[in-house]
Amino acid sequence: MSDWIVSLEGTEAGHQLAMMLALSAALLHAFFGALQKGRHDPWLSRGVIDFCYGLMALPFALFVVPWPEPHMWPIFAGAFVIHTAYKLAQGYTYTFGAYTVVYPVVRGTGPLFAVIGAGIVFGEHFTGVQWAGVFTLVAGIFGLAVYNLRTITVGRETMMPALMLAVLTGAFVALYTTYDAYGIRATADPFTFLAWFFLIDSVAFSVIAGLRYRSMAERPALGPLFSRGVLGAVVAFFSFGSVMLATRLDKVGEAAVLRETSTVFAALIGWLILGEKVGPRRLSLMALIALGAVIVEMGG
Template sequence: MFSYTGGVVLFAAVLHASWNAMLHGNRDRFLSMTWMSISIGVVSTLVVMSLPLPPAAAWPYIVASGLVHIVYNVSLVRSYKRGDLAQAYPIARGSSPLLVTLGAALFAHEAIGPLHAAGVVLISGGIMALALQGGQVSRAGALAAFTTGVTIAIYTVIDGIGVRKSEGDALAYTAWMFLFYWIMPLLFAAQRGVKALWTPILDAPMSVGSSVIGGLVSIAAYGIVIWAMQAGAMGAVSALRETSVVFAALIGRMFLRESVSVKRWLACVVVAAGAVCLGM
């Protein structure tokens, strides 16, 4: 699946790593996620106004995916309150391709060859090896990360099936699904009040700005993934997307001056080998 589609998905992985790096310095994850969701909602609203409605067969998947994405966002925000999640979170990114491959086989009767299966395993294993370095992950942190991985797998399989029922209109499917992100500011306002949402525009404009940009980058990143799943195997596409964890490590080394141990480099090599398997 590599060629053009695989290269585009790898680009999506870079985008995914990039918006995570932009949001790295924002301490209030709930606020950041909310402003990111607002920017996604605005773009989606503008897009759906100029596109025809998706086919009726795609709507159950659009609604289900949109709601699962909100559950994922809330779960991720809550998980970030645990001090060890920054180390355990790659478990979510590493476990989701395996879960997506299983879900695609069960619900979409999708099968991949031995070489691509090996690629999925190598990428998942390499990412989890990255997660387990630098100290022991607590049981609570690992459970939170794995739960996040389950939600990632659920919405990925839903979108993989749903976009194939959209009759080739991946853009309309993606835009209507992302409209559900308007739920996030409603949840934020219900918990903290409307003032807590708007005050940071003046008090912390850089933080709000990075979140808005992160939302724009993230909608492009996952939009590419949905487009790729129209024809590519869900597990393989998911595995290539999760190489973003490796790109995040490289970005941290090159731009944030974070140290990368030999073991981390070896884990990155394993992930790269998995990507090569998916490209053959």
């Protein structure tokens, strides 16, 4: 399969597959966010998910994919630092702010920075039409955040630091998207990068969650927690793996923008599964996000 993926790089078939992978990642990322939003402590949920996908990656890294080339180890070290910082920023963002407000800010800031980063690192350049699509998508996402901010009644006193943290987290999203795209392109086999990334990335928050669990006065039952962890790990594998393969096959900026349609999918999940109200204004903003993604794709 690796040879087939590599053979599609830079081709029209590769472009089409990258688009499908990025949209699949968006849908799966929305499910991933909903899992972290559940009844368990978000730090524990994230740690258990990381622990589970580390265990799943271990046999693939050791026995299935080719061993990483020597120059990949510093790249993995950089990815470990960036992703740990991102998850810490995200954890504090969700701690201080309402999920429905800060999540769109994180996801709206990410693609804007990622497109700029891809231009600097990979020499990618968007057309004027594509930039119009980026700003349309970002306007819809931030509009959704503002709309949700106006409707919340609790936690408003911590909303300003939460929004600042959300912008910082969005910057980390752009940073890891660009850096990981560099990493997956630096190895001959893209699945080598994915397997070893998941194994190495699982360490930090597994330890953090274990320490947090030990310090709790009332510890949650491990069965339901690990059930959520296994499900989240599978979703993370396919979500992150899909968008990373998309950045190897085609433009990093386009993949980053298409992935942020996850905000639309998150709202649809909240409406169809969680029973949340959507209303005409949120529907209009969701349509604006989707329109921005279409403009980016059609303007390329």
